[in-house]
Amino acid sequence: MAGYAAINQIINSGFPLAIIETDSNQRVMSMLTEFSIKRGGALYRWVKGEGIHRCGMNHILVPRTDTANRFLAYVNHANHFGMYMVEDFDECLEDDSVQIELLRMAAKTDNIRRVIVVITDKAKIPKHLSQITVTVKHTNSSRNRAVMI
Numbered sequence: 486m487a488g489y490a491a492i493n494q495i496i497n498s499g500f501p502l503a504i505i506e507t508d509s510n511q512r513v514m515s516m517l518t519e520f521s522i523k524r525g526g527a528l529y530r531w532v533k534g535e536g537i538h539r540c541g542m543n544h545i546l547v548p549r550t551d552t553a554n555r556f557l558a559y560v561n562h563a564n565h566f567g568m569y570m571v572e573d574f575d576e577c578l579e580d581d582s583v584q585i586e587l588l589r590m591a592a593k594t595d596n597i598r599r600v601i602v603v604i605t606d607k608a609k610i611p612k613h614l615s616q617i618t619v620t621v622k623h624t625n626s627s628r629n630r631a632v633m634i
Contacts, residue, residue: 491621492520495600496568500619501590502601504608507623510572513604517570527567531556533577537569553577557586557601566598574603584613591617 495503507513514530518540521528528540529547536550537559550556553574560569577583590599610618 489516489520489523491623492517495602495619495621496526496598498619500617501599502587502603502614502618504603504605504610504618504620505623506605506608506620508606509623510604510606513623514570517568517602521568527565528570529567530570533573540570553580553583554586557583557590560599560601561586561590561593563599564595564597568600568602570602570604572604575605575609578603578609578611578614584611587614587617 505513517528521540529537530540531537531550533553534551535546537547537556539545539547547559550559556569556571560567571577587601590601593599608620610620
């Protein structure tokens with residue numbers, strides 16, 4: 486499936502920030518969840534004001550991850566692979582302290598892959614983050630096409 490190949494490319498790209506442009510957020514989140522189940526990797530979803538939930542264990546909330554800064558601080562200290570899905574994150578990406586946390590994540594040398602996957606209809610990538618970001622455009626079709634750009 487083309488979508489799975491794009492997800493593999495995101496993970497293997499080495500970039501800590503991935504933007505998936507789509508007009509079908511729910512479909513992309515479903516693809517990421519299916520991929521995570523087949524691959525066996527940890528997939529989380531962050532919701533502003535709530536915090537982080539591990540997909541498949543939505544009843545378990547990671548404490549003190551309700552803000553973008555707390556969420557990213559948690560991710561930066563995680564000691565295991567993780568993909569973290571977020572929606573409505575464009576405003577957060579404009580915040581200087583969020584940018585600093587993402588740049589800190591990119592500079593880590595502990596060989597633990599942490600990937601923030603921003604699902605949005607149109608990416609607004611701040612200049613400071615463009616060098617640590619991979620962008621994928623997802624077209625909602627019967628073949629779930631995803632193209633890495």
